[in-house]
Amino acid sequence: MKKALLLVLISIITITSCHEKKQTEPEIASKTYLEESHSYAQPNDAVITHLDLDIDVDFDSQIISGTATYNIENSGSNQIILDSKFLEIESVTQNGEQTEFELGEFDESLGQSLIIKIKEDTKQIAITYSTTAKTEALQWLTTHQTADKTNPFLFTQGQAILTRTWIPIQDSPQIRITYDATVKVPQELMAVMSAENPKEKNENGVYQFKMEQPIPAYLIALAVGDIEYKAISDRTGVYAEKSMLDKVHEEFSDMEKMVVAAENLYGDYDWEQFDVIVLPPSFPFGGMENPRLTFATPTVIAGDKSLTSLVAHELAHSWSGNLVTNATWNDFWLNEGFTVYFEIRIMEALYGKDRANMLALIGRQDLEDELEALKESPNDTKLKLDLKGRNPDDGMNSIAYDKGYLFLRTLEEKVGRDNMDAFLKSYFKKNAFSTTNTEDFISYLNENLLGKNNITFNTEEWIYQPGIPENAAVIESDAFSNVEKTLEEFLKTNSIDVAKTENWAPQEWVHFVRNFPKDITPDQMQQLDNSFDFTNSTNSYITMVWYEQSILNGYHGNNVDTKIAKFLNTVGRRWYVTTLFSAFAKAERIEEAIEIYKTARGNYHSVTANTVDEMLGVK
Ligand SMILES: [Zn+2]
Numbered sequence: 001m002k003k004a005l006l007l008v009l010i011s012i013i014t015i016t017s018c019h020e021k022k023q024t025e026p027e028i029a030s031k032t033y034l035e036e037s038h039s040y041a042q043p044n045d046a047v048i049t050h051l052d053l054d055i056d057v058d059f060d061s062q063i064i065s066g067t068a069t070y071n072i073e074n075s076g077s078n079q080i081i082l083d084s085k086f087l088e089i090e091s092v093t094q095n096g097e098q099t100e101f102e103l104g105e106f107d108e109s110l111g112q113s114l115i116i117k118i119k120e121d122t123k124q125i126a127i128t129y130s131t132t133a134k135t136e137a138l139q140w141l142t143t144h145q146t147a148d149k150t151n152p153f154l155f156t157q158g159q160a161i162l163t164r165t166w167i168p169i170q171d172s173p174q175i176r177i178t179y180d181a182t183v184k185v186p187q188e189l190m191a192v193m194s195a196e197n198p199k200e201k202n203e204n205g206v207y208q209f210k211m212e213q214p215i216p217a218y219l220i221a222l223a224v225g226d227i228e229y230k231a232i233s234d235r236t237g238v239y240a241e242k243s244m245l246d247k248v249h250e251e252f253s254d255m256e257k258m259v260v261a262a263e264n265l266y267g268d269y270d271w272e273q274f275d276v277i278v279l280p281p282s283f284p285f286g287g288m289e290n291p292r293l294t295f296a297t298p299t300v301i302a303g304d305k306s307l308t309s310l311v312a313h314e315l316a317h318s319w320s321g322n323l324v325t326n327a328t329w330n331d332f333w334l335n336e337g338f339t340v341y342f343e344i345r346i347m348e349a350l351y352g353k354d355r356a357n358m359l360a361l362i363g364r365q366d367l368e369d370e371l372e373a374l375k376e377s378p379n380d381t382k383l384k385l386d387l388k389g390r391n392p393d394d395g396m397n398s399i400a401y402d403k404g405y406l407f408l409r410t411l412e413e414k415v416g417r418d419n420m421d422a423f424l425k426s427y428f429k430k431n432a433f434s435t436t437n438t439e440d441f442i443s444y445l446n447e448n449l450l451g452k453n454n455i456t457f458n459t460e461e462w463i464y465q466p467g468i469p470e471n472a473a474v475i476e477s478d479a480f481s482n483v484e485k486t487l488e489e490f491l492k493t494n495s496i497d498v499a500k501t502e503n504w505a506p507q508e509w510v511h512f513v514r515n516f517p518k519d520i521t522p523d524q525m526q527q528l529d530n531s532f533d534f535t536n537s538t539n540s541y542i543t544m545v546w547y548e549q550s551i552l553n554g555y556h557g558n559n560v561d562t563k564i565a566k567f568l569n570t571v572g573r574r575w576y577v578t579t580l581f582s583a584f585a586k587a588e589r590i591e592e593a594i595e596i597y598k599t600a601r602g603n604y605h606s607v608t609a610n611t612v613d614e615m616l617g618v619k
Pocket residue numbers: 016313317335336339
């Protein structure tokens with residue numbers, strides 16, 4: 001079990017609607033909630049509907065403290081249960097009067113239940129609390145860990161079940177709330193949230209936020225830093241530290257075009273504003289789709305827009321994930337498989353089929369690696385998972401993303417693109433601002449796509465069986481075939497025609513490096529490094545796969561070992577970090593890895609550190 005988990009984590013992937021308010025309100029009260037194993041909340045008895053957060057962000061003590069006031073719907077219960085982990089609960093009121101509360105037994109992944117006494121007519125509860133040093137959602141960065149190196153920085157990461165470590169809340173993806181917030185920060189810093197945001201710093205350091213569309217708790221997010229805003233269009237723009245702002249603005253300048261392409265596919269963008277904040281390099285994911293404000297890693301700033309499919313991915317989540325949310329973490333593939341499919345469609349609309357197929361093929365290879373890693377635990381290769389008693393993070397791997405994608409792509413090839421698009425558009429519209437699970441999806445699919453067109457398809461096999469069904473779509477890319485041929489020739493002749501590679505996109509280079517055979521020699525790698533300077537590439541994806549190969553194949557030229565150590569001490573993106581540490585483990589160079597990790601760990605968010613702790617056995 002432990003081993004399987006470790007292997008799953010080795011190949012984690014990036015790991016990151018029309019505006020009619022009437023859609024958003026009444027549904028909350030009348031809903032019946034499914035049994036859910038990752039939250040203590042009993043929403044069918046009493047459920048939160050709105051949060052008013054009033055907090056103070058103190059960088060000196062690295063503590064957030066304040067009051068979370070909730071509007072609730074009570075179906076006659078004498079208690080309401082929230083989730084809480086590593087929080088100091090000071091006092092609780094109901095309808096403005098002090099009330100009793102109790103914290104349940106502590107569970108390592110779920111934390112504690114917070115049971116609050118209420119009355120039948122209780123409409124509001126308020127919890128005064130503070131975070132502690134153990135919080136897992138928050139990462140406090142020193143000035144040294146930022147791009148500008150002049151001020152500290154703070155960001156949160158809520159998915160999957162970490163929001164409960166900075167706000168006491170009903171932390172289930174089924175429970176949607178609207179929120180307001182008042183956030184006090186040091187005067188020289190600006191706060192932004194997954195909400196309506198300021199575009200400039202203000203004098204007193206107090207910021208007001210409003211999120212009027214109901215969202216699940218994992219999408220509540222906060223970042224505080226010395227940041228500035230630069231618009232790309234009326235509804236898109238970027239936040240970053242000053243020294244990064246122009247670069248980020250240039251890199252993401254196609255954002256408005258991406259929103260238009262997405263709307264053309266699946267209907268209006270329903271969140272009004274789509275901004276991206278580029279965080280310091282310790283951010284643990286490629287991106288996180290916090291509504292209205294995607295959080296992103298600076299590792300995608302390559303200078304040539306080559307890694308911006310990440311923005312397309314997070315934008316796609318505005319439909320799949322944020323608008324239509326997986327009901328439980330067992331249905332995570334509904335969030336991610338649909339998003340990868342949508343992302344690749346956006347990329348195709350903007351940059352053509354070749355680029356889209358390259359992305360799809362890179363994902364296909366990730367999927368093969370994941371299947372290999374999971375061969376001892378085939379149940380984890382099903383799309384619908386059973387994560388009861390496990391951390392939902394266990395399901396955040398290539399199966400949800402790339403098997404999910406392959407299922408939808410195969411379905412598209414079977415039913416035809418026009419039918420597929422009409423179906424997806426209606427699916428998003430029908431389930432907007434709501435949650436859905438795998439079974440509801442299957443009935444909707446049967447009724448509205450397959451049945452309607454008299455098509456039979458092995459949906460159940462794709463979703464409930466391990467591995468990849470035989471009818472999987474075959475994805476081809478002439479560009480990649482050419483890359484494979486070039487690599488083969490080099491391995492045979494030890495010479496490479498540099499002119500032939502002149503126009504290669506970074507994805508082609510990634511494919512080239514990733515496909516080195518096990519017996520490639522350090523001399524051959526030295527020769528390639530001399531020709532293409534992979535060790536010093538400015539594209540983080542290329543350097544990451546090159547470093548992986550260097551570790552695996554014992555290449556030590558061009559000071560690559562120092563570069564790898566530096567990379568691991570700077571970048572906290574979990575996918576990159578775990579790929580490299582797992583390469584050290586495979587190459588039986590674990591002592592070197594532990595040596596690097598000693599200094600690097602302090603730069604990682606808990607999400608990354610917890611994974612590497614397990615991987616290196618240093619917990
Ligand atoms: Zn995603």
